[in-house]
Amino acid sequence: MAPLDRADVDTDQIIPKQFLKRIERTGYGPFLFYDWRRQPDFVLNRPEHQGAAVLVAGANFGCGSSREHAPWAIRDAGFRAVIAPSFGDIFRANSFKTGILAVSLPESQVRHLIDLASEDPKATVEIDLEAQEVRGEGFAYGFEIDPFVRECLLKGLDEIGLVERHAAAIAEHESKRQDWLPAVRA
Amino acid sequence: MGAPARTLAQKLWDSHVVQIGDAGDEPDLLYVDLHLVHEVTSPQAFEGLRMTGRHVRRPDLTLATMDHNVPTRGGARAADELSRRQMEVLAENCVREGIPLHQIGSRRQGIVHIIGPELGLTQPGMVIVCGDSHTSTHGAFGALAFGIGTSEVELVLATQCLPQRRLGDLAVNIDGELPIGVTAKDIALGLIGTVGTSGGVGHLVEYRGSTVRGLTMEGRMTLCNMSIEWGAKAGMVAPDDTTFTYMERRPHAPRGAAWEVALDYWRSLPTDVDATFDHEIALDAAQLSPFVTWGTNPGQVVAITGRVPSPRSDTDERALRYMDLKPGTAMADIAVDRVFIGSCTNARIEDLRAAARIIGGRHVHPKVRALVVPGSTTVKRAAEDEGLDLVFKAAGFEWRNAGCSMCLGMNPDILAPGERCASTSNRNFEGRQGSGGRTHLVSPPMAAAAAITGHLVDVRELV
Numbered sequence: 039m040a041p042l043d044r045a046d047v048d049t050d051q052i053i054p055k056q057f058l059k060r061i062e063r064t065g066y067g068p069f070l071f072y073d074w075r076r077q078p079d080f081v082l083n084r085p086e087h088q089g090a091a092v093l094v095a096g097a098n099f100g101c102g103s104s105r106e107h108a109p110w111a112i113r114d115a116g117f118r119a120v121i122a123p124s125f126g127d128i129f130r131a132n133s134f135k136t137g138i139l140a141v142s143l144p145e146s147q148v149r150h151l152i153d154l155a156s157e158d159p160k161a162t163v164e165i166d167l168e169a170q171e172v173r174g175e176g177f178a179y180g181f182e183i184d185p186f187v188r189e190c191l192l193k194g195l196d197e198i199g200l201v202e203r204h205a206a207a208i209a210e211h212e213s214k215r216q217d218w219l220p221a222v223r224a
Numbered sequence: 225m226g227a228p229a230r231t232l233a234q235k236l237w238d239s240h241v242v243q244i245g246d247a248g249d250e251p252d253l254l255y256v257d258l259h260l261v262h263e264v265t266s267p268q269a270f271e272g273l274r275m276t277g278r279h280v281r282r283p284d285l286t287l288a289t290m291d292h293n294v295p296t297r298g299g300a301r302a303a304d305e306l307s308r309r310q311m312e313v314l315a316e317n318c319v320r321e322g323i324p325l326h327q328i329g330s331r332r333q334g335i336v337h338i339i340g341p342e343l344g345l346t347q348p349g350m351v352i353v354c355g356d357s358h359t360s361t362h363g364a365f366g367a368l369a370f371g372i373g374t375s376e377v378e379l380v381l382a383t384q385c386l387p388q389r390r391l392g393d394l395a396v397n398i399d400g401e402l403p404i405g406v407t408a409k410d411i412a413l414g415l416i417g418t419v420g421t422s423g424g425v426g427h428l429v430e431y432r433g434s435t436v437r438g439l440t441m442e443g444r445m446t447l448c449n450m451s452i453e454w455g456a457k458a459g460m461v462a463p464d465d466t467t468f469t470y471m472e473r474r475p476h477a478p479r480g481a482a483w484e485v486a487l488d489y490w491r492s493l494p495t496d497v498d499a500t501f502d503h504e505i506a507l508d509a510a511q512l513s514p515f516v517t518w519g520t521n522p523g524q525v526v527a528i529t530g531r532v533p534s535p536r537s538d539t540d541e542r543a544l545r546y547m548d549l550k551p552g553t554a555m556a557d558i559a560v561d562r563v564f565i566g567s568c569t570n571a572r573i574e575d576l577r578a579a580a581r582i583i584g585g586r587h588v589h590p591k592v593r594a595l596v597v598p599g600s601t602t603v604k605r606a607a608e609d610e611g612l613d614l615v616f617k618a619a620g621f622e623w624r625n626a627g628c629s630m631c632l633g634m635n636p637d638i639l640a641p642g643e644r645c646a647s648t649s650n651r652n653f654e655g656r657q658g659s660g661g662r663t664h665l666v667s668p669p670m671a672a673a674a675a676i677t678g679h680l681v682d683v684r685e686l687v
């Protein structure tokens with residue numbers, strides 16, 4: 039577990055704009071929290087937090103821009119999950135598509151995890167998506183997750199494929215759209 | 225008994241459900257009427273299509289533009305290697321998939337959220353998405369418009385649909401007359417200062433009330449644009465005569481008999497009288513003043529007549545340190561190095577007019593470098609037809625080509641470390657306008673006033 043005891047961590051901090059110019063989906067790990075990492079005392083620079091798979095952060099994590107590069111960078115840096123009291127809506131959706139689990143827990147439980155990770159960097163938690171529980175020594179915190187998202191993550195479902203199953207309904211909707219609606223031509 | 229009373233958002237939602245989800249299983253599947261695409265968040269989506277042998281289902285409902293990293297002078301050649309590559313890749317993808325593209329240098333190029341409305345592509349009743357969080361701007365027309373990530377861009381390209389869970393309905397009721405010098409930007413900043421940066425998370429917002437009805441379309445777009453800055457998924461305003469007047473005769477607006485049919489439909493969209501919201505917030509417009517941010521998120525904001533507040537949290541303390549400000553300093557005593565008038569929040573023609581009016585023959589302060597970046601090439605042309613470019617240039621502003629520019633600093637327009645900027649954009653995050661740069665969010669008239677005086681200043685002292 040790595041603690042990031044800050045609220046309102048925006049996606050501009052998670053991955054600054056100069057690293058959005060790539061056309062690939064991977065390779066963003068070295069640029070995670072780029073500006074903050076250049077400060078020697080930044081918590082994620084500490085040796086004891088290297089290799090952590092769970093990031094624990096303050097409220098409204100991932101607010102701001104819609105860049106999916108943010109969860110890409112978190113994933114590429116080796117994290118599998120982020121725990122926070124709340125998340126920006128778009129960031130949370132992007133995380134799930136990236137295979138990063140964004141877990142919301144009450145403020146007091148997140149506080150406990152941040153303190154735990156700060157005092158005992160070796161402390162570990164287990165996140166059980168099936169049981170919807172974050173477990174550690176002496177505690178088990180249940181969490182809510184969208185059942186559809188849970189299903190997709192557990193089974194590794196291809197969301198485009200799932201939507202394509204509704205091809206007939208989509209065509210039906212298209213046949214009924216108002217004819218004044220705008221269309222563009224290349 | 226008639227149909228149950230519904231909000232604008234509920235009507236927009238219901239009319240786009242292709243397949244109803246059920247609570248325990250899949251979300252609703254929504255149809256997308258317009259998908260806007262730009263160079264930064266789309267390359268991986270097109271690549272995904274290619275790898276799975278898929279194509280764009282409705283290129284005729286998809287429009288691409290170059291905006292985020294285009295240089296604002298010197299054309300594509302002035303771009304760095306990676307930015308140029310992103311623009312080329314977008315152009316290749318658009319050609320392959322038959323998607324219309326407004327390239328850099330073309331007549332209608334501009335910021336994605338400015339060109340949709342000005343082309344008449346943004347219409348009441350539509351669902352509009354884009355790989356950009358400020359897509360909420362289009363809600364000003366009574367559309368359901370929100371930002372999506374790159375995986376969702378790929379999904380919409382392939383299927384023209386998006387699975388979505390229903391969200392809460394939140395009304396922001398704004399009533400009363402706006403005091404002199406107070407703009408739609410100040411409403412947004414004042415609101416975020418009150419409700420905080422996550423006050424709208426998980427909600428679709430409708431801005432209502434007499435103040436909102438009195439706003440122009442430009443003002444409504446500014447207000448809806450900032451919805452995401454307090455966490456709302458979308459912001460919207462019910463369509464009315466102001467909307468219809470703005471839309472009439474725009475290139476993609478319906479014409480003739482179709483216009484009349486469309487009008488009837490659009491008039492059925494506003495929230496029913498008996499409809500209820502999950503939450504309501506009230507704001508008294510008469511109590512607002514010109515606002516300016518002091519910190520590193522848009523909720524850290526005070527009236528220009530106010531002072532830098534004492535920190536109430538670690539976040540505040542870190543923000544003060546980053547901004548190099550001391551509690552108790554009068555906001556109007558803070559000197560600026562740069563002024564940026566631009567972005568999808570405040571770079572429409574009306575914004576440029578409002579800024580130009582403040583200048584009144586005065587000159588940019590010798591210590592300030594000030595930039596005007598019109599939101600679109602169309603806005604730029606319109607401004608030049610009115611002679612606004614001459615007003616700005618004579619005052620010492622730089623007059624640039626359209627793009628996002630210093631709103632996020634992906635192109636060469638960036639702040640140097642430690643530089644302080646009064647900006648009409650929407651985010652004052654650390655490093656947003658350039659690593660180490662310090663941003664104070666303001667309205668266009670406030671930005672023009674700061675450029676002239678060399679410090680943050682109450683615009684009402686200059687009029």
Ligand code: SF4
Nearest residue numbers: 358567568628631632
């Ligand atoms: S102007 Fe700024 S906020 Fe608007 S789309 Fe461009 S980068 Fe995003």
